[in-house]
Amino acid sequence: MKGQEARGEEPASGAAATRRERRRLDSEARILAAAEQIFAETGFSGATTAMIAARARLPKANVHYYFRTKRQLYRAVLQRILEAWLASGDGIRAEADPATAFADYVSAKMEASRRQPYASKVFANEILHGAPEVDDYLRDQVHRWVKEKARVIDRWVAEGRMRPVDAPHLFFVLWAATQTYADFDCQIRAVLKRRRLAPGDYAAGAALITRMVLGACGIRAGNGADRRRVTPGADRRG
Numbered sequence: 001m002k003g004q005e006a007r008g009e010e011p012a013s014g015a016a017a018t019r020r021e022r023r024r025l026d027s028e029a030r031i032l033a034a035a036e037q038i039f040a041e042t043g044f045s046g047a048t049t050a051m052i053a054a055r056a057r058l059p060k061a062n063v064h065y066y067f068r069t070k071r072q073l074y075r076a077v078l079q080r081i082l083e084a085w086l087a088s089g090d091g092i093r094a095e096a097d098p099a100t101a102f103a104d105y106v107s108a109k110m111e112a113s114r115r116q117p118y119a120s121k122v123f124a125n126e127i128l129h130g131a132p133e134v135d136d137y138l139r140d141q142v143h144r145w146v147k148e149k150a151r152v153i154d155r156w157v158a159e160g161r162m163r164p165v166d167a168p169h170l171f172f173v174l175w176a177a178t179q180t181y182a183d184f185d186c187q188i189r190a191v192l193k194r195r196r197l198a199p200g201d202y203a204a205g206a207a208l209i210t211r212m213v214l215g216a217c218g219i220r221a222g223n224g225a226d227r228r229r230v231t232p233g234a235d236r237r238g
Contacts, residue, residue: 033056075133
């Protein structure tokens with residue numbers, strides 16, 4: 001043991017604990033990913049822990065070891081989704097370039113719709129049913145997030161870096177525009193006659209949404225966009 005410590009090696013007991021922790025994290029991640037898919041496909045009422053275990057390729061007992069009930073697992077899935085979505089807006093801060101901040105946020109939201117469509121579908125289904133499991137989260141964490149970002153936007157307006165906008169409603173529009181590429185992808189695929197959406201489809205959508213947002217906010221994209229001052233109510237094209 002002393003020889004191991006002298007060489008900087010991890011004691012056997014510590015190595016075993018590390019391996020157990022890695023297995024735990026791996027199992028939880030597999031269960032959450034599988035649950036996300038099953039809840040998206042069947043809804044909460046149609047899902048069973050047996051279906052989730054089968055999708056995760058783990059014994060059903062493992063699912064109940066980490067999540068005692070289906071509802072606890074469902075809430076964990078929803079919380080993971082919302083935490084990731086809120087984190088994607090970290091670039092919206094007072095010292096940032098508004099054009100870059102909004103463009104990066106739209107890009108992150110679209111990338112989430114492309115890479116994690118099941119997550120958006122789970123959330124949409126929860127909202128369509130009245131948000132019984134996330135109402136508290138929406139009223140607390142999401143409410144505080146929107147207020148914090150609204151203060152940033154109000155500061156940008158006061159500094160003449162963009163036109164006045166109703167910040168909460170700006171986010172509602174952004175969420176709807178980006179999440180539709182996951183929630184209603186079948187509609188987009190049908191209209192575009194695609195078997196599946198290509199990365200270019202998401203990029204085109206992100207570019208258009210970004211132009212719409214920047215235009216509505218009176219922000220010009222490009223170098224020095226954040227230094228172009230805006231007189232509230234003025235048309236910047238003039």
